[in-house]
Amino acid sequence: MSRPLYMDAEIKPNRSLSERGFVILISIITVANVASAAVFVRMGAHYVTPFLGLDLLAVVIAFLASYKSGRVVERVQVSPAQVRITYETAKEHRVVWESPTAFTRVTTERDEEDRVMSLRLALSGRETAVAAALSPGERREFARALEEAIWKAKRHRD
Numbered sequence: 001m002s003r004p005l006y007m008d009a010e011i012k013p014n015r016s017l018s019e020r021g022f023v024i025l026i027s028i029i030t031v032a033n034v035a036s037a038a039v040f041v042r043m044g045a046h047y048v049t050p051f052l053g054l055d056l057l058a059v060v061i062a063f064l065a066s067y068k069s070g071r072v073v074e075r076v077q078v079s080p081a082q083v084r085i086t087y088e089t090a091k092e093h094r095v096v097w098e099s100p101t102a103f104t105r106v107t108t109e110r111d112e113e114d115r116v117m118s119l120r121l122a123l124s125g126r127e128t129a130v131a132a133a134l135s136p137g138e139r140r141e142f143a144r145a146l147e148e149a150i151w152k153a154k155r156h157r158d
Contacts (some may be wrong), residue, residue, distance in 0.1 A: 004156075007078040007149035009142070013133040015070045022063055029056055066079045076130060077151040082122060085130060099123040108130035108143050116140040 017025065021146065033052040040048040071086045083104045085097040107127070109118040115136035120127045131142045 005077055005079050005155075006153045007076060007146060009076045009145075011074040011076070011131050011142075013070045013072070015067065015142075017063070022067075026056070026060060026063075029059055032112045052119050063141075066072045074131070074133065076146065078146070078153050083150065085121070085128065097121060097128045101150055102149060106143060106150065111136075113139075116143055119143050119146075 033056055037049045037052050040046075040052075071089055075084075075086045077084045077086075078101060080101060083097070083099050084095060084099055087094045087096055100123075103123055103143055105122045107120045107122050108116045111117050117136060117140040118132075119130045119139050119142065121130055130146070131139050134142055
């Protein structure tokens with residue numbers, strides 16, 4: 001990517017539950033399931049216990065999948081030559097969009113309250129979503145900054 005960069009933004013998904021909070025939540029669910037299992041076993045309903053274990057396993061798997069998707073970083077770079085979007089993890093660096101800056105457009109879908117519900121980059125009939133991890137208000141601000149960066153990059157002179 002040629003220099004200078006008019007935008008080099010990292011978008012990281014927000015996860016509201018910390019690792020400590022996750023351990024506390026799983027501990028509470030485990031205690032509740034063990035207490036429920038004890039009650040059901042005393043009543044003679046022995047087959048309920050494995051389902052309570054499956055319930056706990058499903059919650060753990062769902063949170064682990066959420067945390068894994070939260071480690072993906074979306075990077076948006078705007079230079080005079082091109083606009084590039086990459087997804088980065090600790091193991092992988094994948095380019096999902098490259099287009100010449102001069103022909104790249106920013107499109108938005110807005111609701112009745114003027115919140116940006118979707119932000120896209122477009123070029124010759126192709127489109128890709130950008131900043132899906134942001135809230136509508138943050139997406140609106142990001143759209144403005146992205147449009148300004150593209151505008152400045154188009155006017156760049158060497």
